[in-house]
Amino acid sequence: LVIMTDLDGTLLDHDTYSYAPAIPVMERLKKAGIPLMLNTSKTAAELMSLRNELENSDPYVVENGSALYLPADFLAENSAQNSGDHVHILGAVRSEILTLIQKIRVEEKFLFTGFADMEVAEVIEYTGLSESAARRAMTREFSEPLIWQDSAHQLRKFEALIANHGLRLLRGGRFVHVIGACDKGKCLQWFRNWFASADQRVPRFVALGDSQNDVAMLKTADIAVIVRSSHHEPPDLEQQSAVIITDETGPQGWATALTQILDDEQI
Ligand code: 2M8
Ligand code: MG
Ligand code: MG
Structure with missing residues (x-):
């Protein structure tokens, strides 16, 4: 399993940017060795700060699917590659x-x-x-x-x-x-292909998001979680088999949905 998540309105509260309710679940993911990949509208500078704070060294995506990053640590652990961070740009300048x-x-x-x-x-x-x-x-x-x-x-x-x-x-x-001609979903698919090319078992992806810019990612995922927003209607995914819509908003909804998924998977 890999968790891929949006930030604002999803892992972070829309107004306060707090992730406090999600801390226990993030610790549970870390203990289980499940990557938590951040996939967001935010910039590389914003992510550097947040990933330091969360002690997260997993791959991530910035500026709505414009660029994805595979940190050296992650590559060393998950592939034969041993040559520093890898950046892949899908978007525009x-x-x-x-x-x-x-x-x-x-x-x-x-x-x-x-x-x-x-x-x-x-x-x-x-x-x-x-x-x-x-x-x-x-x-x-x-x-x-x-x-x-x-x-x-x-x-x-x-x-x-x-x-x-x-x-x-x-x-x-x-x-x-x-x-540019990119979105969060193309990045999820890029990571899927990467696992296959690195001779890894391709994991199932759980994606979580709250807005229209998350739809491509949610549709590409194996399990999609729409985190309810206090500010707008949930985005429309048309037909998608495994979609959960949370009752609670923001990080509280995020935590409840992932707890349920981890329990179901007996992780
Ligand atoms: C912007 O992104 C959010 C994501 O949903 C938005 O459109 O509301 C970006 O500028 C991002 O870099 C920034 O951190 C965020 C702050 O609310 O707004
Ligand atoms: Mg959002
Ligand atoms: Mg976002």
């Missing part, structure tokens, strides 16, 4: 994203505010992050989060225009994210 969206904003008079337009104080205001955490969220490499201030019709037009340049939109808990 942020400077190219910014050039394009700023150009079409002028041409089409779209109304939006992206992280590149914001001072740290504004990011703090929109997210409730601390100053240092907001700065880490602003060090983006592969994506641009936007506050969309125009109509839904204009958003669809924006989406069609950026699609001509190989870019797409995904909706997180607070922002609309402009990214």
Whole structure:
């Protein structure tokens, strides 16, 4: 078994960013040797800080599937590879994203505010992050989060225009994210293939998420857990066999669902 999880609104509380209710389950995973792979909209800088705090050395994915990381420790334990960290980029370069969206904003008079337009104080205001955490969220490499201030019709037009340049939109808990031709699900599948190519038994993946940007990951997983949000409706997975929707929100729902799964698996 491998656990792959979203952060905001899933392992972390939407408002306080606390993961306290999930600590006992994270310890149980560690004891059982089950990897906990973080797969998030957050940046590599944000993940470095959080993974240190959690003492997590498992593979992870940043900026909505834009880049995935296989840390040297994990590679040494799980494969014959012994040559440092491995990074695989599936997404687009942020400077190219910014050039394009700023150009079409002028041409089409779209109304939006992206992280590149914001001072740290504004990011703090929109997210409730601390100053240092907001700065880490602003060090983006592969994506641009936007506050969309125009109509839904204009958003669809924006989406069609950026699609001509190989870019797409995904909706997180607070922002609309402009990214390359990637998503969290492609990364889950990449890891599955990696286990096979490393001559490992391919594990079953449990994925947990709360928003539209998690749908591809949830659909690709063997067991999908939709963590209920206090802020929006659960995303629609259409037909998927093994899907659980939690009663509780955020890390409490995360912990209850995983406890049930681990109990069922007799882990
Ligand atoms: C952004 O991501 C969340 C994920 O759901 C969102 O769209 O609401 C990103 O900018 C991320 O880097 C940041 O940490 C987070 C803070 O709420 O917002
Ligand atoms: Mg989320
Ligand atoms: Mg997220």
